[in-house]
Amino acid sequence: MPEKVNIGEKLSLFSKYWSPKIAGELNGQQVKLVKFKGEFVWHKHDHEDEMFFVLKGRFKMEFRDKTVELQENEFLIVPRGVEHRPVAEEEVAVMLFEPAGTLNTGDVRHELTQEVLQKI
Amino acid sequence: MPEKVNIGEKLSLFSKYWSPKIAGELNGQQVKLVKFKGEFVWHKHDHEDEMFFVLKGRFKMEFRDKTVELQENEFLIVPRGVEHRPVAEEEVAVMLFEPAGTLNTGDVRHELTQEVLQKI
Numbered sequence: 001m002p003e004k005v006n007i008g009e010k011l012s013l014f015s016k017y018w019s020p021k022i023a024g025e026l027n028g029q030q031v032k033l034v035k036f037k038g039e040f041v042w043h044k045h046d047h048e049d050e051m052f053f054v055l056k057g058r059f060k061m062e063f064r065d066k067t068v069e070l071q072e073n074e075f076l077i078v079p080r081g082v083e084h085r086p087v088a089e090e091e092v093a094v095m096l097f098e099p100a101g102t103l104n105t106g107d108v109r110h111e112l113t114q115e116v117l118q119k120i
Numbered sequence: 121m122p123e124k125v126n127i128g129e130k131l132s133l134f135s136k137y138w139s140p141k142i143a144g145e146l147n148g149q150q151v152k153l154v155k156f157k158g159e160f161v162w163h164k165h166d167h168e169d170e171m172f173f174v175l176k177g178r179f180k181m182e183f184r185d186k187t188v189e190l191q192e193n194e195f196l197i198v199p200r201g202v203e204h205r206p207v208a209e210e211e212v213a214v215m216l217f218e219p220a221g222t223l224n225t226g227d228v229r230h231e232l233t234q235e236v237l238q239k240i
Contacts, residue, residue: 001183001185001186002181002183002188002197002198002202003188004188004189004190005194005195007193007194007195008193024195025197026169026170026171026197026217026218027168027218027219029147029149031171031197048147049146049147050146051146055193061122063122065121066121068123068124069124070124073126073127073128074124074125074126075124075125075144075151076123076124077145077146078122082122097146097149097151097217098147
């Protein structure tokens with residue numbers, strides 16, 4: 001039977017940056033929680049759109065031709081095929097919605113690539 | 121190109137209860153914003169799981185055999201096929217994440233059924 005998820009509790013369970021955790025799954029999609037700090041790697045997802053919802057803090061999503069600044073209570077959908085790079089000057093907590101199995105670094109293999117995600 | 125969505129701004133655009141608005145779309149799924157107050161109708165979705173994320177306020181999700189109380193910063197995934205009824209004593213603002221075209225009253229036709237949803 002359905003159990004609720006408290007975001008604050010889940011966020012308190014991890015501190016590693018750029019390492020998404022799976023907090024829920026529905027309709028072949030996953031709800032992930034992740035903390036960012038610093039600059040990620042440029043990448044794109046050929047087959048997946050990605051939603052970034054800021055839970056706490058702020059960050060910038062860089063695109064090749066513009067930058068979008070996101071703060072708490074704002075979200076951004078990055079369409080498949082569009083190169084992007086999240087950059088966070090301070091720690092930010094983000095909820096991701098994307099298809100199950102979406103790789104965090106998309107079409108790029110990098111030391112930050114997380115092949116297997118933990119469920120929390 | 122991607123444009124961010126500010127939840128607070130979007131919520132300020134409507135006041136009608138039980139009338140979800142489409143705030144985003146990705147991977148065949150929709151992000152909806154909705155305000156609840158009072159008791160909804162018992163229903164289920166035969167083919168769609170539904171996620172309820174509380175943005176502001178609190179409400180109860182009734183199931184036939186239990187009730188889950190949800191507050192701000194908590195979410196609940198209701199699996200397909202499970203009868204449920206949201207009940208809100210006070211106004212609550214909720215983000216829904218579900219497949220495009222999911223009908224708010226599921227397998228039930230009711231005066232609260234919203235056949236066509238507005239994009240905001």
